Amino acid sequence: MPRYKIILCLALFFFITVEAVAGEKALKKAFFIPQWVPQAQFAGYYLAHERGIYKKHGIDLTIIPGGPDSPPLDFLKSGKADFGTLWLSTGIQMRAKGIKIINIAQVLQRSALMLVAKKSSGIKSPQDMNGKKVGLWGPIFQIQPKAFIKKYNLNVKIIRQSFSVNLFLRDGVDVASAMWYNEYHTILNSGLNPDELTTFLFHKHGLNFPEDGIYTMKDTFQRDPDLCRAFVKASIEGWQYALAHPEETLSIVMKNLQKEHIPATWVHQKWMLDRMKDLILPEDPNIPMGKLFAEDYNRVAKGLKDNGLIKEIPDFTFFYRECISHDEK
Amino acid sequence: MMKNRGIGLKLILLILTSVTLIFFLIFGYNYLFSRRIIIKNVEKNARNLAQATVNRIDMVLRSVEKVPKSLAYFLESSSYSGGDMIDLLHSVVENNPEIYGSTIAFEPYAYSRNSLCFAPYFYKCKGKIEFKYIPYKYFYWDWYQIPKELNRPAWTEPYYDVGAGNIIMSTYSVPFYKTVLGKRQLMGVVTADISLSWLQKIIASIKIGQTGYGFLVSKNGTFVTHHDEHLIMNETIFSAAEARADARLRELGREMIRGKSGFVPFSSILTGKKCWMVYTPLSSSGWSLGVLFPQDELMADITNLNRIVIFLGLAGFLFLLVVIVLISGSITRPLRALAEAAKDIATGNLDIELPTIKSRDEVGKLADSFNYMKSSLKEYIKELTETTAAKERIESELKIAHDIQMGILHKIFPPFPDRPELDIYATLEPAKEVGGDLYDFFFMDDDHLCFTVGDVSGKGVPASLFMAITMTLIKTKATKGLSPDKVLSRVNEDLSIDNPSMMFVTVFLGILNIRTGELEYSNGGHNPPYIFHKNGDIEPLEMTNGMALGVVEDFSYQSKKFVLQKGETIFLYTDGVTEAMNEKEELFSEERLKKDINALKDKPIQEVAAGITEKVKAFSQGVPQTDDITMMILRFYGRD
Known part of the structure; x- marks a missing residue:
């Protein structure tokens, strides 16, 4: 992508100029790519960038906008990005495939993936799904639903679901996959009321597969662990700021989305930010944000293995590098 | 409070209050009534307009629907080659101006065992018809998946077609099947894309007043067309409701996407202006048309009318005020x-x-x-x-x-201090300024004293004149040597001549020889005087039977004689004494007089007179005196 190269060159040039002329404290250059467009799901990173939190932590960060054409893993592998966000399940899968990525922070503590059904279709409990059409997304999104189906011993007809929830709205499927912070709200804003819907949030059904986490290549970490720690700390600080200042955060999110020509509504981004708060904050307020627990890791890894997506479970200690409380040690 | 106000203020307050009340009643009723009529008309027109617009759109959509339907029928019922199919698609896009693009998309490997996807696509671009194979895996796209899963034709939600010219389009997809071994098997879908720009034009042409407009929402409530371009494809009626925390709007949106129609009061989501909204569904795609009718503009006429009416009312009020003030x-x-x-x-x-x-x-x-x-x-x-x-x-x-x-009456008593033989006292109290009583006494010679008491009939001036005449006559007629009867006769004669007023006078006249005590008297109809005898008896003098003077000209009077003993007293009076009346209209009477005289008889004569006067006054007690009261008392001492 030529655009990012230009940015890189410009940034590099700027960096050198600053270094040479101003002689200020050297900021470390870094590139970050989230897995999707700059919506509220990634508000913490954008806020940290906007509020100069990365600079405060000594990082001159460039955020590469994510999207369907920009898978973070490719960027990490090719070195076009130093940091990226991935789902924990993707991270484990890649690690198991032998890609040397490591998790340096697990931002989302809970899974936002859910199944939604209309009460009018008679579905009020998991058992009611028997014999129904269930819409599922691609493989990585299927681990939890399949475990759910197995757990409740259901016999369902799986239909591949697209990005839209229209098939579900038109009753083409009885049960739809949805992200709590995204498609569920789209369903609500297509005229269905919450009391007309039955929801199955996987994290409430013992299938908590925490999603977005921050990943880097093992090489990057070994080369500059301080940069990694600084990035994680600044990102967490950014999240704290974003959750504490929803109005400011939303206006920045909206601005970024408009810059990318992505249709967006304030209410949808607000819903997303509110859900992020629900998903990020640990239940125990004494536990710092962004930690990955072995328990969660093992649950996800086992789910992957059970589904044949990985053969062996990678060693947790190699997979995860604690960056949050490092200084305190 | 009103009591103390002037008539003007009362009139102003009462009339103007009443008039204002009446005015507002009429005004209010008129306003409500005309408003109801207008709303009724607006609703009728709104429903008609919405229905007409919906019919126009439906007509186009229905005609578009026919094309893929007949294509699907053709594919199901005929054997065809790939070339036939592509020609057919080309002519469909070419011959149907409403159709933007069309494809026949097959199930994986359904067209050929060698290709997963097969979907030839003709579409219009800058006035030319272009061709390409749909380059992506279309199986999970709405336009493919929805009719496939529903097993029936369906319109998609409107969507931006990024590949072909940044237009909003909607696709009508018809699934087609093949029967293999008695089993109906999906082969693929036939689609027709329509650009929604014509639809936006139709709806943009709906202009109600200055600010009224129409909008279209899809089956999901997404704004397909709207006055505010930001909303189009970006927001749903529900996200707009959420942003405005407007539960009513959400409920309205639910009504719309359920295919209901209605006419409701509504606040514009753009301006917040009060509007009426009519909504009605498209029967083809299930989308819903809403048209906003700004209340203030539709009500402009009635508002203006009301303004004028209020102005007129106010002017009338002022006019009335002036009129009342003037009146x-x-x-x-x-x-x-x-x-x-x-x-x-x-x-x-x-x-x-x-x-x-x-x-x-x-x-x-x-x-x-x-x-x-x-x-x-x-x-x-x-x-x-x-x-x-x-x-x-x-x-x-x-x-x-x-x-x-x-x-002319004697006033000085005793009148004859050089005559010890007798004492005389008289009093006359007229009832009016002048009266008709009279008394007189004079010596006719050295020994003879003539005395008289009279009472003229009537009272006042005529009586006084008659009294004066009588006194003068008596004085001139009573000449020496004449007896009382002769004197009275002469006086009577004179009085009777030329007495047109027919007045008369009662007179007692006596002549006393003060040497001997011999009294000769004549009475012309007067009350007989009393004599206080030596022995204490009181009795009236014997009558002489004479009549009042001035009545009969040639009446002959009689005289009688009586000898007074030394110390005896004559008491003369007029009927003013005995006929004095009290409150009970009782007369003083001769009995009472006699009794009182009896009590006073030994007193000096002045005291007797004063005593009787006092008694009469005490008797009548404030009742005004009606007649002259006259008394004359003569006490004879004689010579030693």
Whole structure:
């Protein structure tokens, strides 16, 4: 992508100029790519960038906008990005495939993936799904639903679901996959009321597969662990700021989305930010944000293995590098 | 509070309050009624407009629907080659101006075992018809998946077609099947894309007044067309409701996407202006058309009318105020002037000029009456003054007459201090200024004393004149040597001649020889005098049977004689004494007189007279005296 190269060159040039002329404290250059467009799901990173939190932590960060054409893993592998966000399940899968990525922070503590059904279709409990059409997304999104189906011993007809929830709205499927912070709200804003819907949030059904986490290549970490720690700390600080200042955060999110020509509504981004708060904050307020627990890791890894997506479970200690409380040690 | 206010203020307050009340009642009723009519008309027109628009759109969509349907029928019922199919698609896009693009998309490997996807696509681009194979895996796209899963044709939600010219389009997809071994198997879908720009044009052409507009929402409530371009494809009616925390809007949106129609009051989500909204569904795609009718603009006429009516009402109110002020002024001004004048008149100023009032109404009449009253009063007072003057003159004349009358009576007692033989006392108290009683005494010679008491009939001036005549006559007729009867006869003669007023007088006349005590007397109809005898008896003198003088000209009177003993007293009186009346209209009477005389008989004669006078006064006790009271007492001592 030529655009990012230009940015890189410009940034590099700027960096050198600053270094040479101003002689200020050297900021470390870094590139970050989230897995999707700059919506509220990634508000913490954008806020940290906007509020100069990365600079405060000594990082001159460039955020590469994510999207369907920009898978973070490719960027990490090719070195076009130093940091990226991935789902924990993707991270484990890649690690198991032998890609040397490591998790340096697990931002989302809970899974936002859910199944939604209309009460009018008679579905009020998991058992009611028997014999129904269930819409599922691609493989990585299927681990939890399949475990759910197995757990409740259901016999369902799986239909591949697209990005839209229209098939579900038109009753083409009885049960739809949805992200709590995204498609569920789209369903609500297509005229269905919450009391007309039955929801199955996987994290409430013992299938908590925490999603977005921050990943880097093992090489990057070994080369500059301080940069990694600084990035994680600044990102967490950014999240704290974003959750504490929803109005400011939303206006920045909206601005970024408009810059990318992505249709967006304030209410949808607000819903997303509110859900992020629900998903990020640990239940125990004494536990710092962004930690990955072995328990969660093992649950996800086992789910992957059970589904044949990985053969062996990678060693947790190699997979995860604690960056949050490092200084305190 | 009102009690103390002027008529003007009362009129203003009461009339204007009533009028205002009436005005607002009429105004309010008129407003509500005309508003209801307008709303009714608006609703009718709105429903018609919405239905007409929906019909226009439906007609196009229905005609578009026919194309993929017949294509699907053709694919199901005929055997065809790939070339036929592509030609057919080309002509479909070419011959149907409404159709933007069309494809026949097959199930994986359904067209050929070698290709997963097969979907030839013709579409319009800059006036030309272009061709390509759909380059992506379309199986999970709405336009493919929805009819596939529903097993029936369906319109997609509107979507931006990024590949072909940044237009909003919607696709109608018809699934087609093949029967393999008696089993109906999906082969793929036939689609027709329509650009929504014509739809936006149709709806943009809906202009209601200055700010009314139409909008279209899809089956999911997404704005397909709207006045505000930001909303199009970006927001749903539900996200708009969420952003505005408007539960009613959400409920309305649910009604719309359920295919209901209605006419409801609504606040514009753009301006917040009050509107009515009509909504009605497209029967083809299930989308819903909403049209907003701004209330203020539709109500502009009635609002203007109301403004004018209020202005007229206000002007009328002011006009009425002025009229009432003028009318009440025209009533109260003369009334106030009259009241002022009346106050002046009350102080006695009858010469004051009354305010001139031209009107012929009640106030004018009042002023007339007032004027009449004033002149009458003036006249009356003038007359009264004159009468009073006349009366005063008469009174002063009567006073003089009284003085004269009293002057001709003896006033100095004892009258004959050189005559020890007798004592005489007389008193006359007239009931009016002048009276008709008389008394007199005089010596006819050295020894003979003539004395007389009389009472003229009637009272007042005529009686006094008659009395004066009688006294004069008696004095001139009683000449030496004549007996009392002769004196009375002569006096009677003179009185009777030329007595047109037919007056008469009773007279007692006596002549006493003061040497011997011999009394010769004649009585012309008078009360007989009493004699106080030596032995204490009191008795009247014997009557002489004479009649009152002045009645019969040639009446011959008789005389009688009586000898007074030394120390005996004659008491003469007029009927003013005995006929004095008290409150109970009882007369003093001769009995009472006799009794009182008896008590007083030994007292000096002046005291007797005073005593009787006192008794009479005590008896009548404030009842005004009606007759002259005259008494004459003569006590005879004789010579030693």
